[in-house]
Amino acid sequence: MTKKGDQRQAEELDPRKQTILKAVVDDYVETAEPVGSESLLQRYPLGVKPATVRNEMATISDMGYLHQPHTSAGRAPTHRGYRYYVDRLAEPMNEDEARQIARRLAKTVESQPEMVTATLRMLSGITRYAAVATTARDQSLKLLKCVVTPLTRGRALMMCAFDNGSVDSHVVDLGSALSAQQMRRLNASIAKLVEGQQAAEVVALKLSLPVVEDRFLQDAIARTLRAAQSSARVATRGELYYEGILKMMEHVEFQRSLESLEQVLGALQDKHRVYDAMEQTPENELSVMVGEENPVPELQNCSMVVARYKAGKREGGVIGVVGPARMRYSETLPLVQQMARSLSGVLAKLIEE
Known part of the structure; x- marks a missing residue:
């Protein structure tokens, strides 16, 4: 399992502190209220005195895993505390649950987009979070033509046309104003580098720049190539499917702050x-982005749990959920992983048939 974002090195907790942290996270996930030592002892068989629990919770807070929202309140997990929980304390799904999910999913036998959306409906329905999925990038797409036209003050308009009929344009800062001759050389260099190439090859060209004596032209070629690579990445994007976005409204943190809800819903529409963000998921791994680890700034009060699936022997895409950082990780992590595996299995059978 992988994580995203720069994190401080996690300080290891002894077994008692782990038990208390797990109890605090589990309780806070269910109630959305700060957890005190007395209520913790009432709900969980910790086998220690209230004073011991208070001292341990204070120590865990000093280590950065819990915080106290108000002076008189109990403790709540920090994003770092959730990360520790995800990495060390979340429990795996039992085999019976995994088999049941696989059977339910196998009952739907349709084409891939419908199969993916059916999986998302099931995933969102079980978790009560927004379920999202991507389809694979079109790596066979070719860049047919790339033209750079000068504007003013060292800027230029770059237009890339692809063999699926799409056209992408960028305003490029060339670093300095170029003469007509330099612009002709720039266009010739870029055409030689990218035209007729598959999009994946264009993206990989960053270390293959031609060497020219004119350093201003060299810089302009590098800047234009980066823009062409950005166009290639945009053009090859697969589809993005959603189910259950409005389920975010069911969660207390978004009911308390309509501004936060609006921010999250707006980000999900981008x-x-x-x-x-989802495509950063490594192959064959479950990826968890907790709170501030999320690469989409407006979703940094949320967590994203995603896993890759396959379409037969080919790359399929990524599937998962977006929910509040106060997420039921013990249920969600194994569920997303099993959904990805089950979807891969069903798609493999469909493709074979």
Whole structure:
């Protein structure tokens, strides 16, 4: 399992502190209220005195895993506390639950987009979070033509046309104003580098720049190539599917702050950023982005749990959920992983048939 974002090195907790942290997280996830030592002892068989629990909770807070929202309140998990929980304390799904999910999913036998959306409906229905999925990038797409036209003050308009009929444009800062001759050389260099190439090859060209004596032209070629690579990444994006976005309204943190809810719903509608965030998921791994680890700033009060699925022997995409940082990780992590595996299995059978 992988994580995202820069994190301080996690300080190891002894078994008692782990038990208390797990109890605090589990309780806070259910109630959305800060947890005190007395209520913790009433709900969980910790086997220690209230004073011991208070001292341990204070120590865990000093280590950065809990915080006290108000002076008189109990403790709540920090994003760092959730990360520790995800990495060390979340429990795996039992085999019976995994088999049941696989059977339910196998009952739907349709084409891939419908199969993906059916999986999302099931995933969102079980978790009560927004479920999201991507389809694979079109790596066979070719860049047919790339033209750079000068504007003013060292800027230029770059337009890239692809063989699926799409056209992407960027205003490029060339670093300095170029002469007509330099612009011709720039266009010739870029055309030689990218035209007729598959999009994946264009993206990989960052270390393959031609060497020219004119350092201003060299810089302009590098800047234009980066823009062409950005166009290639945009053009090859697959589809992004959603189910259950409005389920975010069911969660207390968003009921308490309509501004936060509006921010999250707006970010989820920005399909390009969400797609790119999900596509960072390594192959064959479950990826968990907790709170501030999320690469989409407006979703940093949320967590994203995603996993890759396959379409037969080919890359399929990424599937998962977005929910509040106060997420039921013990249920959600194994569920997302099992959904990805089950979806891969069903798609493999469909493709074979």
